[in-house]
Amino acid sequence: MSDEKIHILQKALQRERIARKEAEKILEQKSLELYEKTEELESINENLAKVIDEQTIEFKGVLDNIEDSYILMDLHGNVLKMNQPANEFFGYDIKKEKFNVTDIIYEEDYKYAYESFYQLIETGSFRDYQARVYTKSREVKWVQINSSIVHDKDGIPRFAHGIVRDINEAKEQQEAFEIQKQQLDAIVDSSSLGIVLTKRGEVIRSNKAFQQLIEYSEEELIGMTVADVSLKDDEEISYLYLNKLVTGEVDQFSLSKRYIAKSGNIIWAKTSVAAVRNAEGEIKYEVAIIEDITEVKARQEAFEAQKQQLDAIVDNSTVGIVLTVQGRVLRTNPAFQKMIGYTEEELSKMTVVDVALESDKQETLANVNQLIEGKIDDFTMNKKFMTKYGRVIWGRTHVAAVRDDSGAIKYEVSIIEDITEELKQGALLEALNNLMASILGKTNIYEIAWEITKNTIGLLGFEDCVIYLLDKEKQELNQIAAYGEKISSDDEIINQIAVPIGKGIVGTVAKTGISEIIPDTSKDTRYIVDDKVRYSEISVPIIDNNEIIGVIDSEHTSKNFFTEDHLKTLQTISSLAATQLKNALSLRLREKAEREKELVLKDLQKSNQELNDFAHVVSHDLKSPLRSMNALVNWLQEDCKDFATDEIDQNFHLLLKRIDRMDLLINGILNYASIDKVEMMEKKIDLNVVVNDILETIHIPENFTVDVKKKLPIVKGDSYKLLQLFQNFISNAIKYTDKEKGMVEIDYVSKGNFWEFKISDNGIGISEKYYKKIFKVFQVLEESDDSTGVGLSIVKKIIDFYGGDIWLTSELNKGTTFYFTLPKK
Amino acid sequence: MIFVFMYNRLIMRKLKILLIEDDEIERMKFARVASKLGNHSIVEATNGERALEVLEQIELPNLIILDLNMPKINGVEFLKLLKSNKKLRYMPIVVMSSSNNYTDIKKCYEIGVSGYMIKPLHYDDYKKKITSMIGYWSDNEIIAV
Numbered sequence: 001m002s003d004e005k006i007h008i009l010q011k012a013l014q015r016e017r018i019a020r021k022e023a024e025k026i027l028e029q030k031s032l033e034l035y036e037k038t039e040e041l042e043s044i045n046e047n048l049a050k051v052i053d054e055q056t057i058e059f060k061g062v063l064d065n066i067e068d069s070y071i072l073m074d075l076h077g078n079v080l081k082m083n084q085p086a087n088e089f090f091g092y093d094i095k096k097e098k099f100n101v102t103d104i105i106y107e108e109d110y111k112y113a114y115e116s117f118y119q120l121i122e123t124g125s126f127r128d129y130q131a132r133v134y135t136k137s138r139e140v141k142w143v144q145i146n147s148s149i150v151h152d153k154d155g156i157p158r159f160a161h162g163i164v165r166d167i168n169e170a171k172e173q174q175e176a177f178e179i180q181k182q183q184l185d186a187i188v189d190s191s192s193l194g195i196v197l198t199k200r201g202e203v204i205r206s207n208k209a210f211q212q213l214i215e216y217s218e219e220e221l222i223g224m225t226v227a228d229v230s231l232k233d234d235e236e237i238s239y240l241y242l243n244k245l246v247t248g249e250v251d252q253f254s255l256s257k258r259y260i261a262k263s264g265n266i267i268w269a270k271t272s273v274a275a276v277r278n279a280e281g282e283i284k285y286e287v288a289i290i291e292d293i294t295e296v297k298a299r300q301e302a303f304e305a306q307k308q309q310l311d312a313i314v315d316n317s318t319v320g321i322v323l324t325v326q327g328r329v330l331r332t333n334p335a336f337q338k339m340i341g342y343t344e345e346e347l348s349k350m351t352v353v354d355v356a357l358e359s360d361k362q363e364t365l366a367n368v369n370q371l372i373e374g375k376i377d378d379f380t381m382n383k384k385f386m387t388k389y390g391r392v393i394w395g396r397t398h399v400a401a402v403r404d405d406s407g408a409i410k411y412e413v414s415i416i417e418d419i420t421e422e423l424k425q426g427a428l429l430e431a432l433n434n435l436m437a438s439i440l441g442k443t444n445i446y447e448i449a450w451e452i453t454k455n456t457i458g459l460l461g462f463e464d465c466v467i468y469l470l471d472k473e474k475q476e477l478n479q480i481a482a483y484g485e486k487i488s489s490d491d492e493i494i495n496q497i498a499v500p501i502g503k504g505i506v507g508t509v510a511k512t513g514i515s516e517i518i519p520d521t522s523k524d525t526r527y528i529v530d531d532k533v534r535y536s537e538i539s540v541p542i543i544d545n546n547e548i549i550g551v552i553d554s555e556h557t558s559k560n561f562f563t564e565d566h567l568k569t570l571q572t573i574s575s576l577a578a579t580q581l582k583n584a585l586s587l588r589l590r591e592k593a594e595r596e597k598e599l600v601l602k603d604l605q606k607s608n609q610e611l612n613d614f615a616h617v618v619s620h621d622l623k624s625p626l627r628s629m630n631a632l633v634n635w636l637q638e639d640c641k642d643f644a645t646d647e648i649d650q651n652f653h654l655l656l657k658r659i660d661r662m663d664l665l666i667n668g669i670l671n672y673a674s675i676d677k678v679e680m681m682e683k684k685i686d687l688n689v690v691v692n693d694i695l696e697t698i699h700i701p702e703n704f705t706v707d708v709k710k711k712l713p714i715v716k717g718d719s720y721k722l723l724q725l726f727q728n729f730i731s732n733a734i735k736y737t738d739k740e741k742g743m744v745e746i747d748y749v750s751k752g753n754f755w756e757f758k759i760s761d762n763g764i765g766i767s768e769k770y771y772k773k774i775f776k777v778f779q780v781l782e783e784s785d786d787s788t789g790v791g792l793s794i795v796k797k798i799i800d801f802y803g804g805d806i807w808l809t810s811e812l813n814k815g816t817t818f819y820f821t822l823p824k825k
Numbered sequence: 826m827i828f829v830f831m832y833n834r835l836i837m838r839k840l841k842i843l844l845i846e847d848d849e850i851e852r853m854k855f856a857r858v859a860s861k862l863g864n865h866s867i868v869e870a871t872n873g874e875r876a877l878e879v880l881e882q883i884e885l886p887n888l889i890i891l892d893l894n895m896p897k898i899n900g901v902e903f904l905k906l907l908k909s910n911k912k913l914r915y916m917p918i919v920v921m922s923s924s925n926n927y928t929d930i931k932k933c934y935e936i937g938v939s940g941y942m943i944k945p946l947h948y949d950d951y952k953k954k955i956t957s958m959i960g961y962w963s964d965n966e967i968i969a970v
Contacts, residue, residue: 623923627944628850634948663946720927
């Protein structure tokens with residue numbers, strides 16, 4: 001120990017001695033005072049003790065009754081008294097063991113504890129001390145302590161007591177709350193939605209998202225009002241909603257409104273405002289959640305614009321568009337309404353089945369099923385629709401499914417293009433082709449005409465059509481084929497009429513050859529009512545090689561029905577038909593001529609037959625009596641031969657001569673009549689054989705020569721006729737010879753397709769004036785017993801039959817030369 | 826004479842002739858000519874119908890002389906009937922007609938006749954024709970079924 005230290009200690013001791021003397025002095029004085037006071041107090045005390053006792057009892061009861069721990073300690077921290085809850089809480093029993101409060105202070109809380117303790121000493125109390133303590137079992141517990149100093153009657157601090165409250169639970173809750181708060185803050189701060197807490201519109205707190213949105217910092221925002229950042233235009237509606245919130249009508253609302261950012265940008269935001277109310281229902285805060293929908297809004301606007309454009313397109317589209325839900329009509333466009341004839345309202349009560357045709361059902365169902373099953377998203381088919389007016393139209397129909405997220409069909413969008421005309425055109429073209437093909441081979445005008453009316457006219461949408469054919473001889477038009485009401489169920493024209501050329505519209509067209517469209521027949525005086533009055537008419541001539549052969553005519557009940565297109569089509573049909581009709585027509589004429597010829601031939605055959613029969617009758621009935629007469633005369637002659645005179649003999653002779661003559665005439669008639677009636681055997685005939693046969697069968701006088709100049713040709717013909725021909729020439733030559741040596745020469749030359757024969761004799765000759773007469777039947781130039789005047793007429797007949805010619809040159813008394821031709825083949 | 830007779834017996838058969846002819850004079854002519862040609866027996870029928878009756882009654886003739894133009898059943902019809910009859914179809918038939926009509930002649934031959942003779946105008950010619958015809962047929966072998 002250093003001297004200095006000792007000195008200090010000595011000084012301190014000195015000071016203490018002095019202080020103690022001083023204190024003892026004071027103590028003596030005080031003791032006296034205390035005594036006096038004690039005396040004074042004792043008297044008071046008795047009264048007071050009573051009061052205190054009472055109070056203590058009272059107080060004790062209070063202490064015993066409070067649930068919180070109660071601790072009484074001296075100013076050194078030694079615990080003097082604890083109530084039952086304190087015992088239980090801390091685990092100490094003060095009656096059994098002493099403990100100091102410093103022993104139970106949680107290490108980390110020492111500083112706080114001592115500070116609080118000094119505060120207690122200096123100020124006399126502390127409140128809301130919150131710290132951790134150890135229990136006897138070294139458990140850490142959160143407590144809240146309110147403490148105060150207890151003074152004695154002289155105002156000297158003696159004890160400290162306090163109420164210890166177990167706040168463990170509360171503390172845990174607070175911690176949990178803190179965590180939640182942190183989490184919530186994190187959420188709020190990290191939220192992409194702007195969140196603002198306001199009190200009567202004044203911003204109390206806001207989150208980052210809102211700050212970013214509005215471009216103000218948290219600090220700047222505090223004190224600002226919602227109105228400060230809102231667009232004035234939206235103020236009214238905002239207040240309207242707010243008012244409802246204030247009056248308690250609603251607890252929250254939501255609206256889309258515009259905010260103004262610091263930079264002046266306008267922001268569309270969906271704002272949801274909720275009220276936080278106190279127990280009285282008054283609004284404490286407003287919580288607003290703000291969602292930036294500027295982009296959404298922009299998209300929405302773009303969408304709206306697009307929708308409008310789309311609507312405009314849909315409404316003005318020429319194709320029909322139909323929106324359906326499971327086939328029920330939701331919306332249609334004007335094009336479809338026009339197409340189908342129903343209004344939107346009528347359609348809204350219909351399903352697609354109502355306008356569909358049964359014939360398409362199967363195909364449609366198959367497609368729709370695939371659509372429902374999700375196998376396809378759309379399909380296209382040509383479908384028939386029944387319009388309100390019962391007309392069937394063809395629609396190229398594209399059906400697409402609009403699906404929801406699950407893939408189920410929300411809507412069906414059908415786009416329908418009316419292709420009726422297109423199909424008609426196609427069908428018409430095809431029909432025209434078919435028509436051409438089908439009439440090409442036909443030769444029957446009726447067939448051709450019917451082909452046109454049946455398979456082509458219907459495709460033009462005409463109600464009726466009549467094809468007229470011109471009868472040139474009668475100069476009138478005849479109905480040969482028809483379509484529509486003009487034909488009966490078994491395809492026959494009802495009430496066929498003939499129209500004279502130049503009369504009516506059809507007659508005019510047939511006369512002028514110029515097609516006509518009559519838009520209103522009631523204003524055309526030429527109009528002729530056929531089966532019924534119709535108000536428009538089209539008439540096209542059928543012309544072949546500048547020759548009008550007929551007219552195609554159609555009428556329609558409506559005025560102005562026929563178009564230039566119709567005219568062109570009809571003209572096409574007309575020209576297609578013209579050539580064929582013309583061919584058929586000429587064929588018909590030819591056939592008619594042939595039929596007439598056939599008829600004439602039949603007549604001829606009939607009359608020939610009659611003539612034949614007549615000849616037969618003649619041959620038998622006239623010849624037989626002659627034969628009988630001849631026999632009878634012979635018998636008479638025989639019977640009379642003994643007494644007959646010369647005169648009787650002469651008469652018998654004359655009688656027999658006349659009988660002969662009669663027979664000759666009859667034979668001549670028969671010959672002439674039957675020369676071209678005999679059954680013909682046309683074949684190659686060798687004329688040499690024919691002539692030889694003649695020379696062998698007829699009697700040729702000895703002074704007569706037949707001279708065949710050269711070998712005769714072979715011709716085609718009937719041997720009997722050719723025999724007759726040559727025999728007549730030869731017999732005539734023999735018969736009419738007056739020369740001592742009669743002769744006949746037979747010669748021929750080739751003349752083109754004919755042989756020209758020359759038969760000349762040296763007979764009596766024929767006067768020129770008889771050249772023609774000799775070929776007529778029964779013309780005899782000279783009365784003779786054995787001449788009938790038939791011979792040369794038979795010759796003429798045969799040559800005519802073969803298409804040859806006959807002529808002659810002759811000189812009286814010198815002879816005659818006959819020329820005739822026969823075809824080589 | 827005996828020679829002639831012998832000759833006749835030897836080479837000329839006695840014919841049984843059926844003459845079908847509607848004309849009386851014709852029948853007389855035939856009978857007159859035939860009677861001079863030996864002992865031929867002649868049965869006459871004035872038409873086809875009668876002829877059929879006759880054919881049923883008498884022994885079958887050796888030769889039938891047939892006229893074509895007859896009332897009732899005419900010659901052609903009669904021919905057809907005869908040819909369709911099994912018993913009579915082999916009977917020789919000679920047609921005698923005034924018709925030299927080609928069709929008539931052809932038809933007769935088609936049905937089947939043994940001859941077609943045109944009645945000549947002159948009686949002398951007739952005599953010659955009949956004589957040669959009867960002579961011809963009396964020389965022929967004829968069968969009857």
